Amino acid sequence: MHLEAQGGAEMDKSSCEAAEEWWRKETVAVVTGANRGIGTEIVRLLADKGITVVLTARCRQQQDLSQQSRALIEEGRKNVVFHTLDIQRDDSVTAFAQWLKNEFGGLDILINNAGLGGAKVDWDLLEKRQMDFRKILEDGSCAEALTEDEETAKECLGTNYYGTKRISKALIPLLKPSIAEARIVNVSSVLGLLKFLRSETLQRQLSDIENISEEVIDCTVKQFMEDIERGADLRDSVWPVRLPTYSLSKVALNAYTRLLARDLNGKACVNSVHPGYVRTSMTFDTGDISSVEGAEYVVRVALLPPSGPSGQNFLRAQIAPF
């Protein structure tokens, strides 16, 4: 499997790069999971364009942020503010939405970046077999070095899918009407492509944009959880072969992207983007590109010109099938 984007129509880079700057300093962007990795760099790039950015992270206090994220605020940028946000917790999400409303009256851009990998790695086994983490993702070798259980599945799906849904629902009512439409960008993955689901029925249900509902997506996720809970052999199932939990969480997220794009038509552009295989803690620094390069793809989608695409899947800079 290639970890990079492949196929699809190249997004018109020139129109994006030379895009009319529809944003202003009053434009407010919220980035989730911005304590490290791609999230930190998304904040930096948006702030450098003069946008007001709310850097959110699970930690409660600004002083507990990673050094890179803290520096974004403390090195003198006036347009970056911190607020705590754990997208898995109702109380955190409610408090954040209230604060955002009081402080800024709403937002223009939501970047759902927070995510978890959904597997435990047996480093001793990898070392014994002289394998690295990347190899497992590339060709599935030494897959037994990755463990996915009830706990990792709950955390991963609870963040990547349910958490993203929770924060989106809380903030959608606060999206500001804007000449360029509000934007929601879901940071997804190439592992979330529908083709990795080994069931044509599920593929069909999750790509039936007219009829798709939250119930259909939730039901798929619940079926997966039930299999995990009863210790089913996932290799002999409908679920993705590689990193099944993570992969399914992004399949569900992509389906939610399409559902939101349909329901928010005319109010917000909603897209998914795979940032590439990026050197972050999630990939144990085995990626091909830096967090800055990964973040550039996300920001590009967030700042597409007015009347840009919605309900699309970007594999880095290319629009591709879900």
Ligand SMILES: NC(=O)c1ccc[n+]([C@@H]2O[C@H](COP(=O)([O-])OP(=O)(O)OC[C@H]3O[C@@H](n4cnc5c(N)ncnc54)[C@H](OP(=O)(O)O)[C@@H]3O)[C@@H](O)[C@H]2O)c1
């Ligand atoms: N790296 C890649 O190659 C790659 C490829 C495709 C897609 N992605 C996606 O890109 C996004 C960013 O990943 P990354 O590579 O930058 O990973 P990362 O370095 O592990 O960062 C993930 C961030 O998400 C935060 N987070 C986790 N659970 C959260 C929660 N409940 N509420 C709020 N924040 C939470 C983490 O917070 P803490 O700092 O508190 O742990 C961390 O800051 C993820 O959605 C990932 O799936 C990454």
